[in-house]
Amino acid sequence: MADNPGGNALNDTLGIKRAIKHFDFSEPYWEGTKQKKLVIQRCKATGKYQHFPRPVSIFTGRRRDIEWCEVSGEGVVFSYTITHRGPPPFRGAEPYAVVSVTLDVGVNFIANIVDCSADELKVGLKVKPYWHPLGDGTHLFMFQPDREAA
Amino acid sequence: MSLRDNAIVAYAETKVMEKSDRDVWVLAGEILEELLDKSGVDKDEIDGLVMAGLTGTGAANPFWAQTTADVLGLELGFCEQVHTGGCSAAGCVARAAAAIDYGMCDVAFLLFADTHVLEDRTDHSHSYRREWTDPYGLMGPPGAFGLLSRRYEALYGLDYRMLGKLAVTQRNHALLNENACDKLRVPITIADYMNSRMIADPIRLLDCVMRADGAAGLLMMSRKRAKEKGLAKCIIPIGYAERTNFKGGQNLVDVTKCGHEICGKKALGDAGLGIKDVASFHPYDDFIIAVMLQFEAFGFCKAGEGVHFIRDHDFSFDGDLPVNTGGGQISAGQAACSSHNLVEAVRQLRGEAGRRQVKNTRNALVTGIGWINYGRNWGSSAALVLVPE
Numbered sequence: 001m002a003d004n005p006g007g008n009a010l011n012d013t014l015g016i017k018r019a020i021k022h023f024d025f026s027e028p029y030w031e032g033t034k035q036k037k038l039v040i041q042r043c044k045a046t047g048k049y050q051h052f053p054r055p056v057s058i059f060t061g062r063r064r065d066i067e068w069c070e071v072s073g074e075g076v077v078f079s080y081t082i083t084h085r086g087p088p089p090f091r092g093a094e095p096y097a098v099v100s101v102t103l104d105v106g107v108n109f110i111a112n113i114v115d116c117s118a119d120e121l122k123v124g125l126k127v128k129p130y131w132h133p134l135g136d137g138t139h140l141f142m143f144q145p146d147r148e149a150a
Numbered sequence: 151m152s153l154r155d156n157a158i159v160a161y162a163e164t165k166v167m168e169k170s171d172r173d174v175w176v177l178a179g180e181i182l183e184e185l186l187d188k189s190g191v192d193k194d195e196i197d198g199l200v201m202a203g204l205t206g207t208g209a210a211n212p213f214w215a216q217t218t219a220d221v222l223g224l225e226l227g228f229c230e231q232v233h234t235g236g237c238s239a240a241g242c243v244a245r246a247a248a249a250i251d252y253g254m255c256d257v258a259f260l261l262f263a264d265t266h267v268l269e270d271r272t273d274h275s276h277s278y279r280r281e282w283t284d285p286y287g288l289m290g291p292p293g294a295f296g297l298l299s300r301r302y303e304a305l306y307g308l309d310y311r312m313l314g315k316l317a318v319t320q321r322n323h324a325l326l327n328e329n330a331c332d333k334l335r336v337p338i339t340i341a342d343y344m345n346s347r348m349i350a351d352p353i354r355l356l357d358c359v360m361r362a363d364g365a366a367g368l369l370m371m372s373r374k375r376a377k378e379k380g381l382a383k384c385i386i387p388i389g390y391a392e393r394t395n396f397k398g399g400q401n402l403v404d405v406t407k408c409g410h411e412i413c414g415k416k417a418l419g420d421a422g423l424g425i426k427d428v429a430s431f432h433p434y435d436d437f438i439i440a441v442m443l444q445f446e447a448f449g450f451c452k453a454g455e456g457v458h459f460i461r462d463h464d465f466s467f468d469g470d471l472p473v474n475t476g477g478g479q480i481s482a483g484q485a486a487c488s489s490h491n492l493v494e495a496v497r498q499l500r501g502e503a504g505r506r507q508v509k510n511t512r513n514a515l516v517t518g519i520g521w522i523n524y525g526r527n528w529g530s531s532a533a534l535v536l537v538p539e
Contacts, residue, residue: 013287018285020285021275022281023281026281048401049401052282052524058398058399058400058401059401078301079298079300079301080300081288081293081296081300081350081352081353082348082351083288083296083350084347084348084349084351085289085349085350086289087287087289087290089287090287098286098296098297100297100301100525106401106402108525109525110283110297110524111286112286123301124304140285142286
């Protein structure tokens with residue numbers, strides 16, 4: 001359990017064992033996480049970003065329009081839910097938060113948030129990346145409150 | 151030929167069970183038998199089989215509809231499985247009508263049989279979930295509706311007691327429905343709703359559907375054929391629309407908006423009805439808030455005014471806008487490929503709903519919701535308008 005300012009502590013889920021099977025078209029994302037870089041897809045034709053990774057641009061339908069770009073990972077909480085009954089790997093770790101964050105490049109990213117109490121968690125909260133090592137060289141992208149930005 | 155040249159001539163439904171005590175094909179056989187007995191149609195007249203793809207038991211069998219046809223001894227000109235999730239039941243009506251119009255079949259058996267509690271072969275592993283939500287412990291549909299609800303609350307405010315009012319109304323309807331799952335046929339209060347344990351805060355236990363087993367079915371043919379056969383109390387589909395992956399080509403969407411905005415306009419427009427003309431409403435209910443969001447999307451009220459609309463209306467079978475008069479899925483059980491709201495609408499329009507019969511049977515609006523996509527609202531929306539012949 002992280003040191004949570006405020007009341008209503010939440011589990012940071014860092015103790016959960018995660019084995020993630022990648023789609024081949026997502027590999028550039030996972031490669032980026034090895035250096036704690038958030039690399040997401042951008043459409044060359046429209047300049048817009050998309051997440052989760054797709055085999056084509058969702059804007060043009062073209063495979064050739066996909067490029068991968070490093071982004072800051074900073075954003076604002078769009079919504080959140082506090083899980084009181086998790087799927088099996090998370091059973092016993094409740095309550096924990098799942099947040100949907102609007103990144104500064106205009107896509108929503110769903111992840112966990114660490115070092116954040118239920119009292120601090122709000123729609124509109126500014127957040128920044130937290131990288132959790134997964135043991136295979138990759139990292140899991142998560143969020144933490146960006147208290148300096150607030 | 152068009153949608154409204156077709157007729158639903160019979161319906162059948164098993165009781166909803168917490169867990170089936172018999173195989174899914176036994177349930178399918180019971181539905182077939184009841185439809186044949188009720189309609190007087192000969193088994194060999196059936197040359198269309200249209201099955202909802204929302205099945206846990208059949209999920210791993212790529213030949214599910216064909217296998218079922220074989221098991222039931224049906225020879226078909228049209229054999230179809232409809233894959234729009236919780237929109238499949240309503241979608242089956244539209245596809246059966248299209249097949250009849252096109253001449254691929256004359257008599258269609260619409261089958262909604264599933265035993266996903268007894269035997270679930272569902273596999274979500276080839277989807278976004280394995281990389282993008284499972285690693286974060288987002289708990290399937292309750293998690294997604296938790297995110298949706300919290301966003302709605304931030305935008306508009308949300309008086310959860312009004313969702314509780316909807317839950318209580320639906321539960322009261324289930325108490326009057328002998329076919330509802332016995333486990334759910336106990337009265338609840340708004341306080342029970344508010345105090346029910348959190349699953350994916352703000353989603354409570356009494357917001358959620360409970361999976362259950364059961365089967366239902368419809369028999370469809372052209373109105374002309376139904377008339378020639380002297381079949382009475384036919385139900386006519388007069389408007390239908392569906393929308394899958396609403397705003398799917400956009401990267402950031404308002405999760406409180408859904409494809410029903412489009413389907414509602416088209417289905418009601420084709421039916422020649424305005425929203426105030428809707429006599430009873432049978433919305434897909436996987437979570438209570440989905441009913442409220444559909445009030446907004448169909449235009450019963452404006453965006454953000456769902457709570458006020460609930461406060462101001464009585465959704466009981468004898469109220470000013472009857473809603474999910476069989477209890478909905480949330481209080482009858484999520485069974486029979488999520489077809490119960492459709493079958494209930496057919497029953498009501500035929501005037502066969504007994505103690506929960508609505509007065510106004512001029513029409514019924516049935517909806518579907520199917521699948522949960524990443525960070526959006528829901529994957530498919532459908533709307534179907536039915537009227538008595």
